[in-house]
Amino acid sequence: QVQLVESGGGLVQAGGSLRLSCAASGRTFSNFFMTWFRQPPGKERGFVAGISWLGGNTYTEDSVKGRFSISRDNAKNTVYLQMNTLNPEDTAVYYCALDRAYGGFSSSASDMDYWGKGTLVTVSS
Numbered sequence: 859q860v861q862l863v864e865s866g867g868g869l870v871q872a873g874g875s876l877r878l879s880c881a882a883s884g885r886t887f888s889n890f891f892m893t894w895f896r897q898p899p900g901k902e903r904g905f906v907a908g909i910s911w912l913g914g915n916t917y918t919e920d921s922v923k924g925r926f927s928i929s930r931d932n933a934k935n936t937v938y939l940q941m942n943t944l945n946p947e948d949t950a951v952y953y954c955a956l957d958r959a960y961g962g963f964s965s966s967a968s969d970m971d972y973w974g975k976g977t978l979v980t981v982s983s
Contacts, residue, residue: 860884860972862954867977870944874981878939880954880974888912891957892937894928895967896950897976903953905965907939917963922948944981951976 866878880892893908907928908917916928925944930937937954955970957963964970 860956862956862972862974864952864954864974864977867952867979869980869982872945872981872983874944875940875942876944876979878941878952878954878977878979880937880939882935882937882956887958890959891963892928892930893955893957893965893970894937894939895953895955895970896948896979897953898947898950901950903967905967906952908957908963908965909937910959910963915963917965919965941979944979946981946983949979949981951978 861883863881870876889912891908891910894906895903896906897903905919907926909928909930925942927940953976954974956972957969958971
């Protein structure tokens with residue numbers, strides 16, 4: 859089994875920044891992707907950003923490019939989501955997920971193998 863624990867969420871004013879962390883523990887795999895999703899109130903869960911654990915290739919949803927960035931620390935088994943210039947539309951529960959990557963990178967929530975419980979980000983106007 860794999861455990862994913864998100865942290866770093868909270869309340870921030872519009873224009874501010876937050877950095878989310880997701881610590882992974884448990885089983886290890888030769889390669890996988892770590893991906894952030896978010897679910898705004900009353901909406902479906904959607905892709906935000908992903909990173910390959912071995913090569914460090916990153917993938918970012920168009921609406922957050924230039925504001926959000928994903929990175930990893932292999933030694934700490936942790937992936938980060940740096941979020942800058944936040945706006946109220948970024949308010950959501952942010953989830954970390956692990957994809958064992960049998961078929962390469964996927965931005966679909968249904969392809970993820972493991973999920974964290976999420977961390978709430980609230981951006982006030």
